[in-house]
Amino acid sequence: MIKFNFTEDVRVSQGDILRNIEYYESVEEKDGLLTVSKIVFPYVVVLSQDCDLQWDNRIRDNGAKNEDKKLISMIVVPIYNADHFFAGEHLLNINLKMRPIRRKRTEGNSICNNTNPRYHYLEFGDDIEIPDSIMDFKHYFTINIDKVKKDIHSYRVATISELFREQISHRFSHYLSRIGLPEIE
Amino acid sequence: MDKSLEYNYQEELKKNGKSYQEFNISIEPSSTEDIESEVSNETKSPEINFQEVGKPKRIIRKYKLIHD
Numbered sequence: 001m002i003k004f005n006f007t008e009d010v011r012v013s014q015g016d017i018l019r020n021i022e023y024y025e026s027v028e029e030k031d032g033l034l035t036v037s038k039i040v041f042p043y044v045v046v047l048s049q050d051c052d053l054q055w056d057n058r059i060r061d062n063g064a065k066n067e068d069k070k071l072i073s074m075i076v077v078p079i080y081n082a083d084h085f086f087a088g089e090h091l092l093n094i095n096l097k098m099r100p101i102r103r104k105r106t107e108g109n110s111i112c113n114n115t116n117p118r119y120h121y122l123e124f125g126d127d128i129e130i131p132d133s134i135m136d137f138k139h140y141f142t143i144n145i146d147k148v149k150k151d152i153h154s155y156r157v158a159t160i161s162e163l164f165r166e167q168i169s170h171r172f173s174h175y176l177s178r179i180g181l182p183e184i185e
Numbered sequence: 186m187d188k189s190l191e192y193n194y195q196e197e198l199k200k201n202g203k204s205y206q207e208f209n210i211s212i213e214p215s216s217t218e219d220i221e222s223e224v225s226n227e228t229k230s231p232e233i234n235f236q237e238v239g240k241p242k243r244i245i246r247k248y249k250l251i252h253d
């Protein structure tokens with residue numbers, strides 16, 4: 001079970017769970033027609049460092065002699081309904097068929113126990129609208145801070161509590177820094 | 186639409202003497218067939234399938250460029 005809280009804080013924080021976040025895949029102009037393609041993720045978790053977000057917010061709200069610590073964007077990782085994930089169907093609506101994984105077998109257990117480096121299992125309990133979910137660190141992307149900050153109370157569902165969010169951040173950075181070795185023939 | 190995105194495109198188009206407006210299928214019957222065939226099923230089907238709730242979805246919007 002993960003611990004979270006509901007906050008009225010006006011700034012974006014690491015561990016914020018945001019709803020209905022849009023990722024713009026492409027914007028193309030052809031023959032006088034502008035085509036915009038985006039993916040709407042039901043939920044994402046903010047994983048940018050909290051001190052970075054704090055400094056960025058301070059500059060946005062109060063200004064500064066220079067904007068050395070202002071961010072361009074922030075890192076988020078989508079979370080998927082665990083039932084959809086294990087069925088391999090969580091990305092069907094964006095035309096991606098994923099591999100089904102048996103929850104009660106070895107691989108499923110390692111995901112639920114957070115020993116698979118790519119995923120983080122989140123058990124929320126009944127006090128929040130979100131079902132048990134899985135973060136896929138491979139699917140991280142960045143979003144515009146201003147857009148979220150302007151309407152933070154609509155976007156934010158809850159905030160994952162300290163230590164729990166630090167554990168996620170640590171596992172995420174570990175996953176990103178992995179070294180892929182070539183196969184030796 | 187993302188306001189920042191809209192702003193950038195408006196600025197870019199202005200430099201070329203252009204502007205754009207959102208193409209609304211329901212009030213632009215002259216080109217409906219062509220446009221509708223290019224729009225994904227996700228944007229055309231408002232019916233709620235509760236098995237699909239909670240899954241990421243792709244949305245494709247088209248905007249017609251208008252020359253000033």
